[in-house]
Amino acid sequence: MERFLQVVVDGIADGSIYAALALALVLIFRSTGVVNFAQGEMAMFSTFVAWALADAGVPLGLAVVGALAFAFAAGMVVERVLIRPVEGGNPLSLVIVTLGLFILVNSAAGWIWGFNIKEFPALFPGGVAQIGNVSLSIESLGIIAVLLVVVGLLWLLFTKTPIGLAMRAAAQSPSSARLVGIPVGRMLMLGWGMASLLGALAGVLVAHRLFLDTNLMAGVLVYSFAGAALGGFDSPIGAVVGSWIIGVTEALAGTYINAIGSDLKVLVPLGIIFVVLLVRPSGLFGSPEVTRA
Amino acid sequence: MSLVRITAGSRVHLALRAGIWLLVAIILIGIPFDSNPSVNGNLTLVMSYAVAAMGLGLLVGYAGQISLGQGAFFAIGAYAAASMLAKTGLPYLLALPLAAAVTFLIGLAFGIPAVRLRGLYLALVTLALAVAVGPVIKRAEPITGGVSGLSVRQPPAPGWLAVAPDQWLYLLSLVVTAIMLLLAANLTRGSLGRALVAIRDGERAARTSGVHVSRTKALLFAVAGAYAGVGGALFAYGQGFVAPESFTLLLSFTFLGAVVVGGLGTVIGSVLGSLFVVFVPQYAGGVNQALTGVVYGATLIAVVYLMPSGAAGLLRRLRRLLIDIVEPTPARPEPSPPPPDAQRGVHDAVPTSDPAPAGSDPAAARGLRP
Numbered sequence: 173m174e175r176f177l178q179v180v181v182d183g184i185a186d187g188s189i190y191a192a193l194a195l196a197l198v199l200i201f202r203s204t205g206v207v208n209f210a211q212g213e214m215a216m217f218s219t220f221v222a223w224a225l226a227d228a229g230v231p232l233g234l235a236v237v238g239a240l241a242f243a244f245a246a247g248m249v250v251e252r253v254l255i256r257p258v259e260g261g262n263p264l265s266l267v268i269v270t271l272g273l274f275i276l277v278n279s280a281a282g283w284i285w286g287f288n289i290k291e292f293p294a295l296f297p298g299g300v301a302q303i304g305n306v307s308l309s310i311e312s313l314g315i316i317a318v319l320l321v322v323v324g325l326l327w328l329l330f331t332k333t334p335i336g337l338a339m340r341a342a343a344q345s346p347s348s349a350r351l352v353g354i355p356v357g358r359m360l361m362l363g364w365g366m367a368s369l370l371g372a373l374a375g376v377l378v379a380h381r382l383f384l385d386t387n388l389m390a391g392v393l394v395y396s397f398a399g400a401a402l403g404g405f406d407s408p409i410g411a412v413v414g415s416w417i418i419g420v421t422e423a424l425a426g427t428y429i430n431a432i433g434s435d436l437k438v439l440v441p442l443g444i445i446f447v448v449l450l451v452r453p454s455g456l457f458g459s460p461e462v463t464r465a
Numbered sequence: 466m467s468l469v470r471i472t473a474g475s476r477v478h479l480a481l482r483a484g485i486w487l488l489v490a491i492i493l494i495g496i497p498f499d500s501n502p503s504v505n506g507n508l509t510l511v512m513s514y515a516v517a518a519m520g521l522g523l524l525v526g527y528a529g530q531i532s533l534g535q536g537a538f539f540a541i542g543a544y545a546a547a548s549m550l551a552k553t554g555l556p557y558l559l560a561l562p563l564a565a566a567v568t569f570l571i572g573l574a575f576g577i578p579a580v581r582l583r584g585l586y587l588a589l590v591t592l593a594l595a596v597a598v599g600p601v602i603k604r605a606e607p608i609t610g611g612v613s614g615l616s617v618r619q620p621p622a623p624g625w626l627a628v629a630p631d632q633w634l635y636l637l638s639l640v641v642t643a644i645m646l647l648l649a650a651n652l653t654r655g656s657l658g659r660a661l662v663a664i665r666d667g668e669r670a671a672r673t674s675g676v677h678v679s680r681t682k683a684l685l686f687a688v689a690g691a692y693a694g695v696g697g698a699l700f701a702y703g704q705g706f707v708a709p710e711s712f713t714l715l716l717s718f719t720f721l722g723a724v725v726v727g728g729l730g731t732v733i734g735s736v737l738g739s740l741f742v743v744f745v746p747q748y749a750g751g752v753n754q755a756l757t758g759v760v761y762g763a764t765l766i767a768v769v770y771l772m773p774s775g776a777a778g779l780l781r782r783l784r785r786l787l788i789d790i791v792e793p794t795p796a797r798p799e800p801s802p803p804p805p806d807a808q809r810g811v812h813d814a815v816p817t818s819d820p821a822p823a824g825s826d827p828a829a830a831r832g833l834r835p
């Protein structure tokens with residue numbers, strides 16, 4: 173039983189990392205209507221920025237803040253320079269642009285920092301917290317706490333502040349939003365900046381566990397996709413819950429089903445989304461697609 | 466504007482078209498005898514990619530279904546052909562259609578449930594397929610050879626034909642690619658092609674006019690799978706070796722890139738796009754090894770901005786600068802007017818259709834073009 177709880181909490185911690193990136197995907201999907209395949213690579217690049225800052229002697233906390241700020245700015249630049257010219261057009265063009273960005277950013281990071289695996293410092297103290305008979309790793313608990321804070325902040329932003337309202341309006345109906353004086357373009361830039369920041373957060377949280385190299389986020393991105401698809405791609409709450417489900421089932425299956433082991437556990441979340449999407453094509457929390465005849 | 470003006474369907478037009486295709490055929494057959502084995506090997510690789518991209522092009526360009534799983538079908542085809550050759554004494558010309566049959570059936574099995582999903586969700590489920598194929602290949606060691614891969618007995622050149630192995634592989638791939646190209650062009654002009662375009666442009670309207678939407682889509686998934694299977698088998702023959710590293714997630718992205726760069730809604734575009742995705746990274750690596758991906762990625766993005774209708778669209782524009790093909794003036798009423806699609810098919814060397822995007826209105830896509 174203790175072991176089971178430990179596995180579940182570790183699974184939720186992994187799921188929280190997927191959730192941060194999944195939230196980034198959902199944020200962009202809701203506002204721009206595009207799935208940003210480069211989201212993970214942008215996060216990986218920002219994580220390298222944090223590593224480089226820390227390596228240059230900047231205190232770790234400051235390095236992470238610097239990387240998040242970099243990610244925010246970079247996300248806005250990407251939206252303005254690369255996405256804006258093809259926005260609202262052929263969705264496939266957007267897909268290809270983000271795929272091109274995926275390849276470009278991945279290679280640029282390797283060119284700047286090399287392809288060797290780097291050790292990323294831990295953000296949380298090691299060791300375990302003893303709760304009754306169960307010993308939970310402090311890192312896992314810390315990651316879960318960070319995600320909950322982020323979700324709370326996002327909720328406050330989108331429901332309680334004028335800028336959040338403007339962002340929602342710009343995402344929901346750009347033309348109406350423009351008519352009431354909302355600078356839609358700037359809202360989209362802001363959305364991409366925030367998404368990039370969330371991705372970078374996922375990157376610095378996961379980098380200590382997976383070690384840092386240019387392929388850091390490729391695996392995480394697949395799980396985040398699965399989590400977002402499971403929850404419904406237009407639902408932020410769905411993205412978090414979906415990612416947790418993915419994280420926990422992955423951890424449980426990898427631990428308890430011998431035939432699956434560590435190499436095939438990626439199939440478990442993929443199998444889940446396949447089945448869920450067949451039963452509920454718009455995900456658990458997503459709104460069904462409504463089309464006009 | 467144009468230098469020459471000819472009438473569609475006239476004798477000059479038909480002769481010109483036949484002449485151009487003949488010239489292309491002569492050049493393509495001549496290439497392997499005038500270039501070194503590594504160039505021939507690369508072109509053989511391009512053709513294996515092109516066949517898979519053609520299948521994906523049918524799915525994306527004609528039916529508007531975004532699939533990221535073509536790499537998985539490609540891998541299955543390659544392994545099916547490779548393991549059939551390795552485990553049985555099957556002749557390689559028989560292994561090729563058998564590999565296609567395997568991926569056709571898997572495509573059908575996958576397509577029947579997947580047609581319920583649209584757009585993004587379909588892309589994600591097919592992405593799952595692309596991700597899953599690597600670990601499964603590694604695990605299924607008795608069939609696939611696991612991480613160490615399988616070596617493939619390469620097709621030997623027939624004794625009566627004095628060609629080197631690389632030339633024979635090139636010619637074999639050329640013949641197969643040409644057959645698949647003709648089949649695809651035929652398919653898009655036939656009733657299935659019209660049904661697909663109808664589905665892409667308005668699913669409900671298509672249903673109203675008697676198109677069985679889900680059956681057509683599922684069948685198309687199977688056809689796209691078969692194309693990937695043929696491409697995979699050609700890949701296995703050409704490389705002489707299959708290993709899990711050849712079939713990464715990036716491969717599925719590569720096929721999608723080839724389709725879009727080549728031009729949506731054209732069959733020939735997939736071939737042009739495959740040239741791009743094979744040679745651009747290679748030349749980029751020649752410029753600066755570390756910057757391969759930077760140059761490749763930037764070029765991919767630039768292509769989307771600069772030629773949104775793809776290489777095939779660019780070719781068509783160039784041709785219009787030289788030759789203007791006009792519809793014949795109806796001097797006398799024709800006995801039975803041909804359907805609009807048949808007319809379209811006649812006046813272009815490549816089957817053209819509006820490269821409208823998946824599920825969006827064509828006007829928005831048109832606005833994209835410069």
